[in-house]
Amino acid sequence: MSDLRICVNGACGKMGSEVVRAIAKNEGVVLKAAVDFMNVGKNIGEIAGTKDDILIQDDLKQALSKDEIDVVVDFTNHKVIYGNSKTVLEMGIPMVIGTTGLTNEQVDELKSICEQKQVGVLWATNFAIGAILMMEFAGKAAKYFGNVEIIEYHHDNKLDAPSGTSLTTAGIIKEIRKSKKQGHPDEKELLAGARGADYDGFKIHSVRLPGFIAHQEVIFGDVGQILTIRHDSMNRESFMPGVILGCKEIVKRNAFIEGLNKLL
Numbered sequence: 443m444s445d446l447r448i449c450v451n452g453a454c455g456k457m458g459s460e461v462v463r464a465i466a467k468n469e470g471v472v473l474k475a476a477v478d479f480m481n482v483g484k485n486i487g488e489i490a491g492t493k494d495d496i497l498i499q500d501d502l503k504q505a506l507s508k509d510e511i512d513v514v515v516d517f518t519n520h521k522v523i524y525g526n527s528k529t530v531l532e533m534g535i536p537m538v539i540g541t542t543g544l545t546n547e548q549v550d551e552l553k554s555i556c557e558q559k560q561v562g563v564l565w566a567t568n569f570a571i572g573a574i575l576m577m578e579f580a581g582k583a584a585k586y587f588g589n590v591e592i593i594e595y596h597h598d599n600k601l602d603a604p605s606g607t608s609l610t611t612a613g614i615i616k617e618i619r620k621s622k623k624q625g626h627p628d629e630k631e632l633l634a635g636a637r638g639a640d641y642d643g644f645k646i647h648s649v650r651l652p653g654f655i656a657h658q659e660v661i662f663g664d665v666g667q668i669l670t671i672r673h674d675s676m677n678r679e680s681f682m683p684g685v686i687l688g689c690k691e692i693v694k695r696n697a698f699i700e701g702l703n704k705l706l
């Protein structure tokens with residue numbers, strides 16, 4: 443089989459440039475186009491530190507128009523991801539979306555475009571295998587522990603909060619845990635936001651500090667015991683096997699798939 447031809451959207455970003463390096467290191471995939479608003483006209487090989495000789499473009503539609511792209515990988519931001527996805531899917535090209543922050547309504551809309559166009563999308567809020575296991579274990583624990591809080595830690599350049607991973611984890615817990623409002627009924631915040639964001643009666647806390655990459659603790663509490671499930675991505679390479687696997691698998695599907703676990 444010939445190599446999958448990939449376009450990376452957001453190619454100059456922290457994740458996008460890591461994807462460019464991962465494509466260079468992996469067999470079965472080849473970089474064909476690099477799109478970003480930064481460094482337009484420069485060579486992506488120089489930016490990402492690879493041997494690629496491809497100029498960065500800022501027009502996604504134009505980058506895809508030559509009928510040479512098999513998959514678009516998108517790591518941009520929550521403000522543009524919906525528009526990007528519509529552009530790509532309307533052209534019938536499969537996508538691997540790592541960008542977080544799509545709303546439920548946007549996901550529904552993208553699902554119906556996938557159905558109409560018979561094209562596949564993988565949207566994964568976390569591509570690290572350890573994070574997928576952390577979410578699975580949290581789901582298991584939620585069957586036995588009705589009280590839980592999530593603390594997620596990210597670098598301070600992250601634009602959306604809470605993180606996509608924490609929302610995915612919260613959704614899994616919600617499916618299993620009996621819905622209830624946790625904490626003391628008379629609890630009062632002396633400083634607004636002190637108790638974090640509410641999700642089905644439990645809390646999600648977002649820490650943003652330089653030094654962190656992507657980390658999460660899911661803490662379950664019961665009388666006399668605490669169970670903490672923690673995952674740490676120490677660098678962005680931890681996400682790359684999942685992204686490459688996603689590219690290779692999504693071309694065989696024709697639906698909107700949420701979560702890398704569905705492809706494992």
Ligand code: NAD
Binds near residue numbers: 569602
């Ligand atoms: P970043 O800010 O470093 O990179 C984003 C890049 O997108 C920038 O280079 C920016 O110029 C570019 N960009 C913005 N708008 C664009 C547009 N309309 N067209 C083309 N390029 C555009 O951010 P990052 O840390 O690389 O994160 C990117 C996204 O990936 C975020 O949503 C983040 O939450 C998510 N993320 C997901 C995972 C995962 O495993 N799924 C892991 C880490 C980060």
